[in-house]
């Protein structure tokens with residue numbers, strides 16, 4: 001079972017989904033999140049991963065601070081790959097990859113919170129849905145500089161294929177998405193875009209989010 005959240009509500013949260021950790025940010029992460037929220041980010045995922053990632057208390061402290069900002073903006077806060085942290089913070093949801101704990105087990109632990117699962121094939125997508133995913137993250141659609149262990153680039157064709165195969169759950173495209181690629185991703189079947197670098201490395205974060213979101217909405 002998925003959560004009680006209606007798919008159309010989930011779809012709206014996926015429109016301009018910012019994924020980030022401190023290692024992705026050129027500026028202070030709290031400032032990046034504040035600007036992204038001001039620009040209309042529809043959901044935020046805390047993904048504190050990689051070589052320079054925070055650990056222990058500083059990691060939890062940062063998560064709490066970003067979550068607090070999201071709460072004040074009324075935007076869901078999702079924790080990547082850490083059910084314990086999500087439960088400790090009372091986060092709105094969890095996002096997991098294929099190498100993490102099974103989706104069924106995460107669903108059992110998080111109750112009605114939102115569950116996102118990364119899926120690279122139709123088989124993985126079907127399995128995630130059966131195990132209770134509320135949405136799928138599908139990628140990498142384009143080459144990415146933000147994930148060292150990313151799968152081979154799939155192109156937007158994977159989105160088309162999933163929709164053609166009868167997968168109707170909310171899907172967010174991820175991997176190398178920039179403002180010039182939004183239309184292709186949405187037309188291929190995604191409900192929204194998940195981005196790291198297009199926002200965290202933008203010179204003007206608020207304006208970048210506004211532009212990406214506008215392009216998503218115009219392409220739907």
Ligand code: 3NM
Nearest residue numbers: 139140144146175176195196197
């Ligand atoms: N997951 P950027 S690609 C976190 O394919 C992540 O599942 C991916 O960052 C997947 O927008 C990716 O900078 C990195 O390319 C996305």
